Amino acid sequence: MTTRANFSSPTKEILAKRAGYMCSFPGCTVITTGPSTESPSGVSNSGMACHIYAAAPGGCARRVSTMRTKEQLEDVSNGIWMCYQHGKIIDTDEDAYTADMLFTWKKFAELRANLSNTLGRVVELTPGHLKEVALPEQTLQITSLGEENQIIGTAIRNSCLELIWGKMQARATRDTLIELIRNALSHGKATNAVINIRSTCIELIDNGNRFDSTTLISISGGRGGSTSLAALQKRHGATIILDSKYCSGKNLNRITLVRKPEDIPEATPCNISITLDRASAQTIHRQVQTMTDCDSIYVLLPEYLTCSDAIGFRNSNGQILNSGKRIILVGNELSEQVVKELQKLGHQVEIMNFDDQTPSAL
Template structure:
């Protein structure tokens, strides 16, 4: 592709800047559900080319309505630089410029970073496309997003749209995202049917997803072992049975209603980032030099007791006093440890039959 000239019309990017934005995205749409190629040959002549893309402004270069995502900027030249542009196909370029509430500056910047990461990996790995969930060299955050969801017939599709545009399919992978989507849908339906909820809101943060509703107080984890459970219990059971070492689920009742937190975790540090309800069984704790403070866990129905160092069979009994102490506080306990043999895992489960065991890496993904 030849490098265009440096002219600019009105508030548009110059052709040179537009080419930089396109190259950095691999000339593919940056919308996480699209990623369509936007450049190719045209049948008009041997030298003709077809360009179906638009370089959209992340922060509007126009100060006047109906421009979207207008913000005060000190240096106006920044508005016309490549950092303020995102490469989109024509359809998605129009989409993001008609809904600034959903497609915020933060969301579009996140899409841009992921699109450039995909293009970089595709080039160095010599592949047509890559899956960022398989990229172990860096931990990719989700795109910030929020959307009201209610118990409508298209509930699953609405939640799916949020997960797509938050880049969950890309960052976390399709399989866990499907499981999370189904769990969230069942929670909303349960809140409406049994809790009288009239509102529910999905909020996506970089490392986790929150779902809140205004229904009657409800502890999701109470469905475990419920004799007459239905869809909600089935969805939660799938998480606990098949994804207990990967999908984190937390349920709490707040002054604003029920709040559920879901996250994909692969490392101990990621777990500590999504919940404050953890206590580390390090050397100081084992030797009695560090004790958890009861008030620290007032808002925790579940506390994660973490071995942050490698352990063997003779280390397991160290946890007994701490598990008993937390039980006395009325807390459920989840044991967390770095990778170990199947034999040691069975040994721990035999010692603590009422507690779940999570195996997580210590390194940061």
């Protein structure tokens, strides 16, 4: 009697149909069924139902779940539909293709199939479809240079960062991570660097010399690290926050996608929440001055700011411009006129306006 949890034919058919008969590998649009030339009624199938958690322990199996029964392992919930090429790839390298990753791919494939069926056309998923989807978690360890581009690039692709965060945001993040790894292992003399892809952010931890990576942004001369970080801030500063700190003998860089104002305190400690009380101006100024480790400070504005509120804030808090720090005012659904009043603070102040949970830099 076999202990292997094999999928039944009906289960395989359900997996294929729920994926729209398309491969679930990110970026693969292969249709896995079609007519066969062998006979007028023949059908050719090039897809396969793959186990997310291994059908049986032992051998080279890595995605093993000891908590699941045989019935659970052979259930449709433990399967993902793939073309033969990518099915063999994920089964061959179970360390790289984690269960968390495959569950995310399955979710995307089924969402794509559902939308395509509903709209009557093939739908390409966008970050707008995936606002509530978490990144599949991964951990990468890099101890030497030479293959960092491939390692990090593959991890970014497999985590579906381009789909969840946006294509350009993902590529800028990839470039930044590669440059930070190189900086840590070469200039920083680190002997070990770990990249943790978390549900809402990506962390880079290294044991090199103490270094604040955000200072690279202000370095001129066109070096790779400074250029990549400056581009990340300039082009995607409204959606991505880079926080850098030194803790317990290690450098920690965290890159976070911001979808709403409430995400900012989680992304960086360099933030201040303010009220409309004009008497708070001195308090705000003192807080800014005490944030000695913060080159950039996010000021979270109250909701539903009016023009008079903006003018009052501008008149009372103009002195924050003298702090020598980058100040980003964060508002939610700010009107066009309120934005104009805040912009009168000068070019030293940036504004992030969230509208329907989509931030824009102004």
